[in-house]
Amino acid sequence: MAFNPQKPSLFGETLESLQEQVEAAGFKGFCAKQVMDWIYKKRVNSWDAMCNLSKDFRSWLDENFILYPTDPVLDKRSDDITQKFLLELEDKSLIETVLIRAPQEGVGQKDSRKTVCVSIQVGCAYSCKFCASGLAGFRRNLMAAEVVSQLMHICRREDAHANRARKEIASFDNIVFMGMGEPLSNYKTLIRTLRIINAQWGLNFGARRITVSTSGLAPQILKLAEEGIAVRLAISLHGATNEVRSQIMPVNRKYPLETLLPAAKAFQQRHGRMLTLEFILIEGINDSLEQATRLSKIARELHAHVNCIPYNTVEGLDWKRPSIRRQDAFVEVLRKAKVSCTIRREKGHAINAACGQLRLKTEKDRQSAGAI
Numbered sequence: 001m002a003f004n005p006q007k008p009s010l011f012g013e014t015l016e017s018l019q020e021q022v023e024a025a026g027f028k029g030f031c032a033k034q035v036m037d038w039i040y041k042k043r044v045n046s047w048d049a050m051c052n053l054s055k056d057f058r059s060w061l062d063e064n065f066i067l068y069p070t071d072p073v074l075d076k077r078s079d080d081i082t083q084k085f086l087l088e089l090e091d092k093s094l095i096e097t098v099l100i101r102a103p104q105e106g107v108g109q110k111d112s113r114k115t116v117c118v119s120i121q122v123g124c125a126y127s128c129k130f131c132a133s134g135l136a137g138f139r140r141n142l143m144a145a146e147v148v149s150q151l152m153h154i155c156r157r158e159d160a161h162a163n164r165a166r167k168e169i170a171s172f173d174n175i176v177f178m179g180m181g182e183p184l185s186n187y188k189t190l191i192r193t194l195r196i197i198n199a200q201w202g203l204n205f206g207a208r209r210i211t212v213s214t215s216g217l218a219p220q221i222l223k224l225a226e227e228g229i230a231v232r233l234a235i236s237l238h239g240a241t242n243e244v245r246s247q248i249m250p251v252n253r254k255y256p257l258e259t260l261l262p263a264a265k266a267f268q269q270r271h272g273r274m275l276t277l278e279f280i281l282i283e284g285i286n287d288s289l290e291q292a293t294r295l296s297k298i299a300r301e302l303h304a305h306v307n308c309i310p311y312n313t314v315e316g317l318d319w320k321r322p323s324i325r326r327q328d329a330f331v332e333v334l335r336k337a338k339v340s341c342t343i344r345r346e347k348g349h350a351i352n353a354a355c356g357q358l359r360l361k362t363e364k365d366r367q368s369a370g371a372i
Helices: 015-024 030-041 055-064 144-159 187-198 218-225 242-248 257-271 289-302 324-336 357-371
Strands: 070-077 082-089 094-102 113-118 121-123 138-141 174-177 210-214 232-236 275-281 304-310 341-343
Touching: 015 030, 070 144, 082 144, 094 144, 113 144, 144 187, 187 210, 187 218, 210 218, 210 275, 218 257, 232 257, 242 257, 257 275, 257 289, 275 289, 275 324, 289 304, 289 324, 304 324, 324 341
Parallel strands: 113 174, 174 210, 210 232, 232 275, 275 304, 304 341
Antiparallel strands: 070 082, 082 094, 094 113, 121 138
């Protein structure tokens, strides 16, 4: 279901599209660049703050655009310094954005490396069995402005706690498209968002610090490889054989490993960057040593790093995470095979940080409150 706002957000405009509209309204084209400086570099959240623009031009902006199409309604922080934000859209839909801090030796928490995970859809149609995003079904695609504004909310919040090194630099180090939704299923929005945040007039954020995570849409992986945007690619693999992967990822029935892996290889060869294979460890499903051995072979063939993630418990799903001993045994097989790998321990388990969990819980709470 598409959503048509009464007024578009400036965060969905490119410099070129805004300049065309500015000139068509009878204003000077250079005003568009000034507006972009105000919203991306100076992070203002009102028209009146754009003090070097004429009153007439600011009135025109107010009549034709809004700034933020998302409104923060809740944020939760866990002991492991993962922070989740719940944002409400204009149509009252809820989405999630997650900020993950990775403390570094010798620096304080406010100066730690920060990764932002953004959502690109309300819900998800792909029904990955470990994920809460699809439990309530797919509602709609996000517009580029709704994705960019997630990043700008984080920028403004982090600016309040730490000084930016340079005004044109974002207040975080990495962006990952792996929140709610399948990025490659909302391809047009993904590409427009990438171009906005990568542009010098936008966030000026390097493409090599952006990761697109996909459940494995092979045709779109090949298409993304030809876009000329050197982003990183992460594939939600979660099964090293078709039999196991299909239990976890229904999309595997349409794009099985013999279709997905050649597409991933083509992307890797096109950009020369190491891929990431995401592998959620689920007790009794995909945590066997045989799966680890097969995963090692896939990773070596793709020149890929493996990120092992112990399953985050989701209300409504029966699976659970393996014991620490079993997790370590799985990873040891990978390391003995000379595969680059990490195991990501707690990252937000206490705050419902798995994709879609906080949104799902909040929607249930709202429904319960409405029924009283």
